[in-house]
Amino acid sequence: MIEKIKNISSRRIILGTAFTLIALFLLKGAFGLVSESAARKNGSLEYKVLTVEDMEWSGIENRDGVLITTDLDAQLATREVTKFASLKFYMEYTIFPGEMVVYYMEAGDPGFYPHKRIWITPVQGEMGWYTADTSMKDVVAVRIDPTMYAGNQLTFGEFIFNEEKTAGEYFEISYGDIFNLVVYTGIISSVLKFLQEMLKKEID
Amino acid sequence: MIIPLFVLAAVLAFAFALYILADIRPSLTPLVSLVTITDIVIVFGMFDMLKTGTTITMFLAVAVAVYAVCKNRENIKEKLYGFLQPGVILFVASCLLMLAYLAYAQPVMHEWDEFSFWGISQLLVKNHDRLYTYFTSSMLGQSIPPALPVLSYIFQWCTTGFTEWVGFFAYDVLMFAGFAAFTAAYERKSANSAIFVYLLAFLTPFFFAISDFLTYMKPVYITAYSDIPMAIVFAGAVAVHFFSEKGNENSVLPVLPVLMFLTFTKDMGLALSCIALFVIFFDMLVARENFVFLKIKGFFGKCFAAFVMLMTIGGTYFGWGYHLGTVLAVNRTDYGGSSGMGIVQMLLTGVKELLIGPKSEKFLFIQDSFFTAFSNAKVSMIGSGRNVVLLILALFVLAFVFGNKKGRKRSAAMLFSTIVGFVGYYIFHLLLYVYILGDEAYNLVSYDRYMYTYYIPWLMMALFCLAMVARDGAKFWAKGAMAGIVCCVLVLFNFYVLPENIFTGVAGNSFGVRRDIAAKTDHIRDAVGEEDVIWLYSGQDDGMRWFTYTFELSDNYIIPNRDFVSAGETEEETKQLLRKEMYDRFTDYGVTHMLMDWTSHEFCVYFDELCDVSTSETGNAAVGYYKVIYGDDSLRFELVKGGTVNFD
Numbered sequence: 001m002i003e004k005i006k007n008i009s010s011r012r013i014i015l016g017t018a019f020t021l022i023a024l025f026l027l028k029g030a031f032g033l034v035s036e037s038a039a040r041k042n043g044s045l046e047y048k049v050l051t052v053e054d055m056e057w058s059g060i061e062n063r064d065g066v067l068i069t070t071d072l073d074a075q076l077a078t079r080e081v082t083k084f085a086s087l088k089f090y091m092e093y094t095i096f097p098g099e100m101v102v103y104y105m106e107a108g109d110p111g112f113y114p115h116k117r118i119w120i121t122p123v124q125g126e127m128g129w130y131t132a133d134t135s136m137k138d139v140v141a142v143r144i145d146p147t148m149y150a151g152n153q154l155t156f157g158e159f160i161f162n163e164e165k166t167a168g169e170y171f172e173i174s175y176g177d178i179f180n181l182v183v184y185t186g187i188i189s190s191v192l193k194f195l196q197e198m199l200k201k202e203i204d
Numbered sequence: 205m206i207i208p209l210f211v212l213a214a215v216l217a218f219a220f221a222l223y224i225l226a227d228i229r230p231s232l233t234p235l236v237s238l239v240t241i242t243d244i245v246i247v248f249g250m251f252d253m254l255k256t257g258t259t260i261t262m263f264l265a266v267a268v269a270v271y272a273v274c275k276n277r278e279n280i281k282e283k284l285y286g287f288l289q290p291g292v293i294l295f296v297a298s299c300l301l302m303l304a305y306l307a308y309a310q311p312v313m314h315e316w317d318e319f320s321f322w323g324i325s326q327l328l329v330k331n332h333d334r335l336y337t338y339f340t341s342s343m344l345g346q347s348i349p350p351a352l353p354v355l356s357y358i359f360q361w362c363t364t365g366f367t368e369w370v371g372f373f374a375y376d377v378l379m380f381a382g383f384a385a386f387t388a389a390y391e392r393k394s395a396n397s398a399i400f401v402y403l404l405a406f407l408t409p410f411f412f413a414i415s416d417f418l419t420y421m422k423p424v425y426i427t428a429y430s431d432i433p434m435a436i437v438f439a440g441a442v443a444v445h446f447f448s449e450k451g452n453e454n455s456v457l458p459v460l461p462v463l464m465f466l467t468f469t470k471d472m473g474l475a476l477s478c479i480a481l482f483v484i485f486f487d488m489l490v491a492r493e494n495f496v497f498l499k500i501k502g503f504f505g506k507c508f509a510a511f512v513m514l515m516t517i518g519g520t521y522f523g524w525g526y527h528l529g530t531v532l533a534v535n536r537t538d539y540g541g542s543s544g545m546g547i548v549q550m551l552l553t554g555v556k557e558l559l560i561g562p563k564s565e566k567f568l569f570i571q572d573s574f575f576t577a578f579s580n581a582k583v584s585m586i587g588s589g590r591n592v593v594l595l596i597l598a599l600f601v602l603a604f605v606f607g608n609k610k611g612r613k614r615s616a617a618m619l620f621s622t623i624v625g626f627v628g629y630y631i632f633h634l635l636l637y638v639y640i641l642g643d644e645a646y647n648l649v650s651y652d653r654y655m656y657t658y659y660i661p662w663l664m665m666a667l668f669c670l671a672m673v674a675r676d677g678a679k680f681w682a683k684g685a686m687a688g689i690v691c692c693v694l695v696l697f698n699f700y701v702l703p704e705n706i707f708t709g710v711a712g713n714s715f716g717v718r719r720d721i722a723a724k725t726d727h728i729r730d731a732v733g734e735e736d737v738i739w740l741y742s743g744q745d746d747g748m749r750w751f752t753y754t755f756e757l758s759d760n761y762i763i764p765n766r767d768f769v770s771a772g773e774t775e776e777e778t779k780q781l782l783r784k785e786m787y788d789r790f791t792d793y794g795v796t797h798m799l800m801d802w803t804s805h806e807f808c809v810y811f812d813e814l815c816d817v818s819t820s821e822t823g824n825a826a827v828g829y830y831k832v833i834y835g836d837d838s839l840r841f842e843l844v845k846g847g848t849v850n851f852d
Contacts, residue, residue, distance in 0.1 A: 010395065094825050095744075095802060096720040149744055151805075175305060182301065187403060187694060190396035191687055203679035204394040 006200050010193060017189040021181055029171040036085060036136045036165070045083045045136060045162055052156040054078065055144075060154070069152045077143040081161050085136040087120075090128050090157025091146060098148035102132045105141040112143055120144075128157075133169075205307045208359045208370050212299055212377060214262050215241060217269035223287050224272040228458050229447060231291025231388035231398075234381040235440050236458045239465035241265055242355050246468055249335040249354060250527045258361040289391060290398035291384035298380045298406075302425070306369040306376075311426045312718045313368055319751030321345045322428040323371070325353040327758055330366040337531045342754055342761050347534060349524050351468035352430050372426045375433050379409075379425070382436035386664055388447035389671045400686045401671050405436075407693050408663055412592075412656035414700055415582045431657045434469045434476065439661035441466055441480040442487075446614075446668050451492035456509040459484065460516045467520040472657070475632055477517045479625035483618065483665070485510040490617035491610060554635035567638050570645055574634050583652040583659065585696050592659050593626075599666035602685050606678035607669075615669040622662055629658050718752060723849045724801065724827040725756040731829050731845035732760060732797075739763045739795040739832075741819075743804035753799070763793050782810050787839055790832060798841055800828035815841040822846040 039045035052067070059074035060067055084104055091097075100120035103112040123129040142161075146154060197203045218241065219233035228236060241261055248257020276283055313323040324343050328336050335350055336343065355378060356371035363370075383405040387398040409424045409432045424432060441462040448455035467477045488495065488506045497505040497512075528534050557563050563571070579590040586595065603615040633654055637645040667686075674682035732738070740762050742749045750764040770781035789795075803819040812818055815830060822828025828846035832839060 096716065096825065098716060151744070175309070183403065183694075186399050187690060190399040191691070193396040194683060194687055198680070203683055204397070 002199065005196065008196065010189075013192050013196070014185065014189045017192065018181070018185045021184055021188075025173070025177065025181070026171065032135050033167055033170040036170075039083060039136060040164070045085060046081075047163060048081060048161040050078060050080065050159040050161065052076065052159070054080065055159075059150075067154045067156070069147055069150050069154065071150050072148060073145065074147055074150075074152075074154075075143055075145055077141055078159075079141045081139060081142050083136055083162070084134070084139045084142055085162045086131070086133045086165065087142070087144070087159065087161055088123070088129060088131045088163055089144075089159040091130060092128055092155040093147065094153040095147070095149050095151065097146060097152065100130065100147065101145045103143040103145070104134075104137055104139045105143070106138060107140055109140075112141075133165075205303065207361075207363050208303060208373055211262070211359050211361075212303075214265050214269075215377070216296065218265035219292075220284075220287055221265075221269040221272035222458075224276055224283055225268075226458070227454060229388050229449070230287045230289040231295075231390075232385045232444050232447060232458065233287075234292065234295050235378075235385045235437075236444060236461060237265075238355075238378060238381050239437070240461040242351060242358060243461050243464045243468070245358055246350060246354050249350065250523075252334060252338055254329070254335060254354075254357065255333045255361060258358055262358075262361075289388075290395040291387040291390070291402070294387065294398065294402045295380050295384035298383075299377055302376045302380070303373055306373050306426075309369075311369055311372065311423070312715050312722075313428055313755070314715050314718045315423075315427060315429065316748060316751065318428040319748075319755045321348060322352065322430055323368070324755050324758060325350070326356040326368075326371045326428065327366045327755065329353045329357050330360060331758070337528065341758065343758075346532060347528050348470060349468045349473070351465050351473075352428075352433065352470075356428075369426075371428060375428070376425050378433050379436045382440040382443075385440045385443040385447070386668065387671070388443060389668075389675045394675065397671065397674055397683055397686065400683075400690045401667060404667060404686070404690050404693060405664060407690075407697055408660055409435075409656075410697060410701060411693060412584045412652075412660055415584050415587075415652065429653075430470050431653050432660065434466065434473055435657045435660040436664075437462060437466050437469065438473075438476045438480055438657075439664040441477070442483050442661070442665055443668060445484045446487060446618075446665075446672075451488070451495035453497060455488075455492070456497055456512065459513060463513055463516050464520045467517050468524065474517065474521050475629065476657075476661075479629065481510065481513050481517065482625060483621040484513070486617050486621040487614060491614045550635055550639045551632075554639060555631075558631065558634070564638075566645075570637050570648075571634060573646075573648060574637060577648055577651055578630075581648070581651055583655050585700050589655060589659070592663070596659075596663055596666045599663070599670055599689075602682065603666070603669035603673045606682045606685075607673040608677040611669070611673045611677045614672065618665055618669055622665055626658060626662065717748070720849075721749060721752045721756055721801075725753070727827055727847060727849050728799070728829040728845050729757075732757060734759060736797045737761045737763065737793060737795050738797045738799050739765065739790065739793070740799045740801060741765050741803070741807060743802035743807070745802070749801060753801070762799075763795060779810050783814070783838065786811070787837060790839060791834070795832055797844070798830040798832055800830065800846075814839055815843070817843040817846065825849065 036045060055076040055078045057074075057076060059069055059071040060076070061070050087102055102118045102120055104116050104118075105112055106116065109116070118132045118134050120130045120132045123131050144159075194203075215234065215238050219230075219237035222228050222233045222237055223230050244261045244264075245254070245258050248254060248261070251257075273280060313319070318324070321344060325336055325345075325348075328339075328341055328343060329350070332339055336346055336353070337350075352375070356374045359374040359377070360367055360370045383402050386405050387401045390398040390401075413424050413432070441459055444459050444462055445455050448458070463477050463480060466473045466480065485506070488509065489503075492506065495502060495505050495509075497509040500508050557567060558571075577589070579588050581588060583589050584592050586592065597619075600615055600619045604612050604619075607615055637648065641649070670682055670686060674686055738753075738757065738760055740750055740753055742765065745765070747764065750762065754762045768782050768785050770778065770785045772778040772781050800819050800822050803822070808818075808820055812820070817828065819828060822843065826846060826848045829844045830841035831844050833842055
């Protein structure tokens with residue numbers, strides 16, 4: 001056994017690492033697919049539509065029926081969602097909103113964290129619709145930061161939580177995934193090679 | 205995408221030729237090749253032959269490669285096999301990945317100084333096909349040396365129009381070439397050690413640039429800022445000497461183009477070049493036995509080598525100064541700043557006041573906060589500068605403990621010379637804050653950015669010693685230490701960096717401000733005449749939007765909106781005074797048009813009546829381009845073109 005390990009070639013170490021990581025990635029996608037559809041079946045992951053009146057506002061004022069942001073950190077928060085997998089909403093603005101973010105708070109968190117954050121991106125081809133996607137999470141609150149600027153007049157439509165995804169969406173590969181795949185293949189295979197060198201007592 | 209790829213191929217071909225003809229270690233050749241090509245193009249550019257110069261240089265680089273291949277036709281296979289060391293392979297692979305990513309994501313510039321100099325200079329050089337000393341524009345900093353804008357130019361010299369991501373790609377190629385040089389200790393059989401070094405080098409800029417959990421993207425490899433590339437080239441200059449096998453011309457001559465490039469990068473590049481020279485000279489003194497340089501042996505040979513390097517640095521510096529003097533008629537040594545001193549005068553007065561006194565109040569205040577910042581200000585993922593220095597010392601100690609005799613000598617020498625360099629660098633920056641910067645010096649503006657320009661290469665130099673020891677000394681421990689450090693940094697990296705904050709997975713909205721403004725300028729572009737002098741009104745702007753407009757409308761003068769100060773006793777009086785103030789300011793600048801980007805409450809109250817179309821209709825998610833009609837002591841604005849703009 002040990003003799004066999006000593007003789008594995010570098011190329012096989014690298015390929016083996018890469019394939020293992022790809023397999024893990026697919027496993028993660030499959031896990032997301034299975035767990036989310038299970039949660040959807042037993043009703044804990046709900047499709048939910050909220051309006052802006054259902055949310056708690058901060059930094060936003062209603063001036064004669066017009067919603068206007070009063071500071072640089074306008075927020076909309078809700079505690080009506082317990083499992084969070086995606087958000088899609090409609091918004092119109094008068095000032096280009098800048099970076100838009102969703103924060104989620106999990107049980108036990110004292111507040112919203114920069115690490116628990118998802119970017120909101122415009123939906124291609126659907127004017128005014130924005131979306132944020134993630135893997136399913138148990139949350140106690142979700143917060144939307146719709147604009148970076150004060151004095152922005154916002155008009156909201158529906159906030160759709162946890163819309164159903166297609167099976168393919170669970171296996172979508174992003175550039176971040178490719179980056180991780182390359183970097184981790186490099187580092188893990190190098191460490192494995194080093195361990196092999198230690199076994200052989202021949203450090204190169 | 206084809207042109208950058210072709211330029212990359214030419215750089216590699218020339219690198220291959222350097223390996224065959226000049227016997228430079230393969231992993232060092234990409235860096236030497238790239239900086240040599242850029243240096244030559246800069247010199248052509250200084251004689252106003254940028255485009256022809258680039259064509260000639262590219263042709264020459266390929267011709268040399270063809271000559272080298274023809275000369276070694278018989279054993280070309282072995283040569284190629286010898287050339288493909290881990291550093292070269294990692295370099296090529298990361299360049300291609302980056303090229304594919306950038307071409308797909310099409311990132312744009314979106315940070316402050318990209319619009320004040322580093323980005324807009326690339327745009328102007330490309331659009332004019334000349335160095336920016338040969339034409340006037342609203343760009344600041346014409347006297348800054350041109351290495352990075354020219355580097356960006358080379359990668360798109362024969363395309364139509366300027367592409368921003370190609371500029372990022374050019375920077376990345378430079379940095380990856382530097383990383384490849386750092387791995388030069390290793391041959392193919394130790395490829396995994398090379399990966400440790402390369403990856404650590406790749407992650408180090410993030411390690412310093414991201415010292416906090418970020419709300420905004422930090423695009424280390426997608427930026428036109430010069431600090432990190434300059435830091436990498438600085439370490440690269442040392443690496444090119446440090447990893448050359450023999451103590452002869454081969455360990456000196458390839459350093460020269462790198463030093464030249466470094467001095468051409470930025471004014472601070474001169475200081476870094478001098479420190480690099482000092483580190484290299486010290487390493488030569490300690491470590492190089494049987495040294496011969498151009499037939500001069502031993503100590504004198506080393507001194508002569510150092511002299512040649514010094515001449516290169518000085519020649520570059522004064523060459524650019526002479527160029528500025530003849531073309532622009534400005535004096536480069538005149539730093540100016542808040543006290544209006546030249547650089548030599550600043551150093552002399554500064555050192556005297558630091559050691560003997562008397563110190564001004566500003567000096568004392570800044571000195572105090574500057575020295576406490578060393579242990580207080582967070583500059584990296586592991587905290588303050590003190591922690592970083594401790595980490596670097598730890599690496600040197602590891603290298604010393606596990607080294608063989610020569611390795612210990614070189615590590616100790618490197619440690620000593622880099623500490624001296626750091627002290628010099630730190631004091632130099634203290635003086636810069638005291639004498640050159642104005643009021644912003646009191647809160648040590650950009651302290652972290654100035655400091656990691658030294659910490660990054662310093663950490664890399666400690667890594668060189670460890671890498672050398674992992675090859676020659678107690679391999680097991682040194683290599684184990686490298687693997688451990690890489691893993692630790694990777695863990696830290698995952699702790700600090702969300703995928704969005706590195707260059708992958710960039711959300712569209714990070715570039716949103718840029719795209720918003722690009723959409724607005726595109727909407728009015730055909731209405732903007734060449735001679736228009738444009739006054740920009742942008743409500744909540746902190747200067748960023750103005751900078752971005754100067755980039756988008758780079759052929760016109762864009763006058764930023766500064767706050768009006770007049771105030772009267774009644775609303776009506778204030779209105780009249782403000783209109784008078786606006787009139788005076790407009791006639792001073794010779795403003796012909798007004799660009800309404802964002803309107804504001806104040807503007808609507810005081811000036812809206814002057815416009816034929818209300819700015820509340822052309823202000824926010826829309827754009828308005830007005831012609832200014834001058835009357836006696838009064839102004840009117842006539843809408844030329846405007847409308848709603850959507851870019852999502």
